[in-house]
Amino acid sequence: SVSVKVINGREISDNLIEEIGREIAIRVEQGHPRPGLAVVLVGDDPASAIYVRNKIRSAEKAGVSSVVKRLEQDCTQQELDEVVTELNARDDIHGILVQLPLPRHLSEDRILNLIDPDKDVDGFHPINAGLLASGQAKLIPCTPLGCLEILQREFGDLTGKHAVVVGRSNIVGKPMASLLLQADCTVSIVHSKSVAAESLCQQADILVAAAGVPELVTDKWVKPGAVVIDVGINATEIDGQRKLVGDVNFDDVAEKCRAITPVPGGVGPMTIASLIKNTLVAAKQLDAEPQAV
Ligand code: NDP
Known part of the structure; x- marks a missing residue:
């Protein structure tokens, strides 16, 4: 289809990181501390190492020290x-992120609970999850925040739209649903135990796919003219070639929808932009409310 819009997440992300960089430059000029991000990387998972490298590179672009x-x-x-x-105790560090997954012998829950909620730039601490769910969000998980940023920048007001989120993880699905609800969408969540996932998705004006199942969402799931956000990142092998595919069958769905995010180059870069944004948010907040000495 010629009319479908392929959303350029990389470009939106670059613009956002530039905007954040300008704000940081002004703040530093005014005498505020330079935002500092710490990333904790355990072990030698190659995918994690690449994610961390990309996060650090983007932080540096925005003038966040890392x-x-x-x-x-x-x-x-x-x-x-x-x-x-x-890291919790360091004044020059405003954001802390522990790259997941951790090796099996370590507890993710334990470490996510240990990060100072004021520095929790991934937004995974139960305090931040609770604040988001109760409409008092401080630090919001990066991937859903990036998806919302795409939707609001590209389509403006989302009031009254029916948004269907596929997936209910604490990292993506649940916070995504909270954000869309706060943006005045009507929100449905489907998951692996849903009996009518396909027919619910057919009713979506906005469809967010975060199931971790390669190409789960086919054209039959999508209403003509819907906006489709594909969060999935699945490594597959096609004809002996390693390739990343999303949770949406891009070629089929692009024929039918109004707009779609590609994989790669859609939600992925926006996740990183959100991390940089959260680091600035955390730095501002910590700067405004100095910690007890
Ligand atoms: P999880 O595996 O934690 O959660 C997947 C969710 O999808 C679960 O709630 C599961 O249901 C649901 N689900 C699984 N199969 C189906 C199905 N057939 N129909 C409907 N729902 C289903 O994954 P994450 O939320 O962490 O990540 C989702 C995807 O997003 C992955 O591909 C991941 O790689 C990607 N991702 C991308 C990021 C980015 O930066 N772009 C960042 C984070 C993740 P149930 O709860 O019943 O098990």
Whole structure:
């Protein structure tokens, strides 16, 4: 179809990071501290290493100073806890992110609970999840925040739209649904136990796919003229070639919808822009409310 719009997440992300960079430059000029981001990387998962490198590169573009704390694959929970506790105490660090997944012997819940909620730029601490759910959001998970940014920049007011979110994880699905609800959408959530996922999705004006199932969403799931946001990042092999595919069958669905995000180059870059934005938000907040000494 010639009329479908392929949303350029990379371009929106670059613009956003530039805007944030300008704001940071002005703040630093005015004497505010330069925002600082710490990324904790445990082990040697190659995909995690690439994600971390991209996050650091974008931080630097925006003028956010950054440190990477690397721990060995076989480090202890106590060693990891100590790294986070030290970062919690550092005045020059405003954002802390522990790259997931962690090696199996380490507890993700434990470490996410240990990060100072004021520095929790991934927005995964239960305090931040609760604030978002109760309409008092401070730090919002980066991927859903990036999806909302795309939707609002490209389509403006979302009031009254029926948004269907496929997936209910704490990282993507649930916070995405909260954000869309706060943007005055009517929101449905489908998951692996839903009996009528396909027919619900057919009613969506906005369809967000975050199931982690390659090309789950086909054209039959999509209402003509819908906006489709594909969060999925699935590594597959096609004819011996390694390739990333989303949770949406792009070629089929693009024929039918009004706009769609590609994989890669859609939601992925927006997730990183949101991280940089959250680091600035955290730095501003910590700057405005100095911690007790
Ligand atoms: P999870 O595996 O934690 O959650 C997947 C969700 O999808 C679950 O709620 C699951 O249901 C639901 N689901 C699974 N299969 C189906 C199905 N057949 N029909 C309907 N619902 C289904 O994944 P995440 O939320 O962490 O990530 C989702 C995808 O997004 C992945 O591909 C991931 O790689 C990608 N991702 C991309 C990011 C980015 O920056 N672009 C960032 C984070 C993730 P149930 O709860 O019942 O199990």
